[in-house]
Amino acid sequence: MEAVPARARCYVTCVALLALLCLLPLPTASRAPWWALALLAALYAGCDHLVRRRFAGTFYPVLLAGAFLLPPPAAALVPLPAALFPCAGPRSAPLRRLWRAAQLALAVWGASRVHWALGGRDAVTGADFPYALVPAGAAVLAFCLVLTVLDGGIRVVAERVPPRRAWRGLLSRSLGPVAVHGLAGLMMAVLWRSPYGPVAALLVLLPMCVSCWVFAQYHRERAAHQATIRALVRAVDIKDGYTRGHSERVGHASVLIGRELGMDEERVEVLRFAGILHDVGKLGVPTRLLRKDGPLTPEERRVIELHPEYGHEMVRGITFLGEARAAILHHHERLDGSGYPYGLVGGQIPECARVVAVADAFDAMTSTRSYRRARPVAAAVEELERCAGTQFDPRMVTALRHALARYGWHPAVTADETPHQAPASEPVPSSPGPPR
Known part of the structure; x- marks a missing residue:
């Protein structure tokens, strides 16, 4: 509690x-049956406990069904x-529980107010499709908007996030999942009001729980x-350690190229x-060769040039990598056939x-080494273009150039400052060469 700022x-x-004001006037039995x-x-408490304990997620269909059914x-x-008395996991601080309770109460109240204002109650009772989707959709939007406004506000107040960034992306990320929950909540409400009654409404929860399980497994x-x-x-x-951070930067540059080429996510x-x-194949290369200070002998260079095959062998059984395994094996090949x-x-x-x-050659040129300073991005791109068609695919070089012009190059790690001498496995290149 002491860590929570007073402003928060x-x-x-x-x-x-x-939220307390929204609860007034308290519902009467004539307008909202207490049962x-x-x-x-009780149903929401049970579902929330199950989803949080088993799937570590959130579960809104019951809340939205309540917004469609109740004043x-x-x-x-x-x-x-x-929210106030959770039974899943360790008991959170009272202030956190109060925040969650107030946030959800306001979101459900806003969704219900919008739904009732648009005549959603009559549409649900009469199962009036597709018109029932209009007030339900507006209610889901109101639910997401309230959560977004409150979440962004707490980020500004408690975490000192700049207002222009506090709400960025919150609504777009939540709207899709909550819309699915809203559709399930609408189905619950329609079945609840049907001759089959609340028991039939519970059947909607079964596929939703299965979906949550699949999502959690993913x-x-x-x-x-x-x-x-x-x-x-x-x-x-x-x-x-000399190339620490290099792998992450190559991954980032590869993503820039892939997106510029229009590849799917x-x-x-x-x-x-x-x-x-x-x-990763460097794990199979003797450390003394990777850290050797002097020039490599032809035999030592041949050993180092085996690292793509070592890497491919290491990841061959990791099925989720897909075609990444081929990239690990062939990223030192050249268009003119002189690669390995x-x-x-x-x-x-x-x-x-x-x-x-x-991506590998670009990062090798733009990263600082103890034996040379990093080349400017423009100079590195110019060198890549000079070698395009013989060493590199011109289409990939062009995609990188366009991506850099659009987004710039802001790697999180630009150099490893520990070593004081260039290792023999990475000699100073006059051109990109086959980066190791």
Whole structure:
């Protein structure tokens, strides 16, 4: 509690008082049956407990069904028991519980007020489709707007986020998922008012719970993927600390190229994986060669040039990487066939490998090394264009140039300051060369 700024406490208190005003006048039995209110509140508490404990998410269909079925003051009561007295996970601070309760109460009240003002109650009772979708859609929008305004406000007050950034993206990120929950809530409300009664409305929750489970599984799998990649990159950074941060920057540049080429987000994500992991094969190269101060012998250079094959072998069984595995194997190939490990020519080189090759060379030139300063971005792009057609795919070079002109180049890490001498595995190039 001591860590919460006074201004944030004041903000939460004001929101709670506003929510309290929305509860007045308290609903009467004639306008809102208490049994319906109690059932929806208990149902929401159970669903909220299940979703938060099992799926670590939020669950709004019951709240929106309450907004479609009950008068605004009664609908605002539905989230209070679950928000004020949560039974999932460790008990949060009282101020946090008060904030969540007030926020949800205001959002449900706003959704119900809009829904009733547009005649949504009669549309639900008469199952008047498609007109019932209009007030329901407006109610969902009001629900999202209230949550967005309040969330942005707490970010400004508690976290000192600039107002111009506090609300950026909040509404667009929440509108899609809440719209799906709103459709489920509308189906619940229609079935509730139908001759089949509340029992039939409960059937809507089954597919929603299944969807939550699938969504949670997807995010857990994605988190596992990210953890796998982080572990591999960390291992490379520990072994070859001179290029620390290089992998992340190559991944970022690969994403810029992929998006400029119009690739879908799934392929762009694969490109990011490819860029981040392109040097993972260095784990199979003796550390003494990676850190050697003097020039490499031809035999030592041949050993280092095996790192794409080592990397491919390491990630061959990681199925979620997809075509990123081909990029790891072929990112040192050249269009003229002088690259390695297989000397592929032109179109024989996988597209993702051609993207990573350009991103790799670009970062090698624009990163500071102990033996040379980083080249300016414009000079690096000019060098890439000079080598386009022989070493690099001109289409990838052009895409990078356009992306840099549009977004600039702002890497989070630009150099590793630990080493004081250039390693033998990365000699000073007069041109991009085959980046190692």
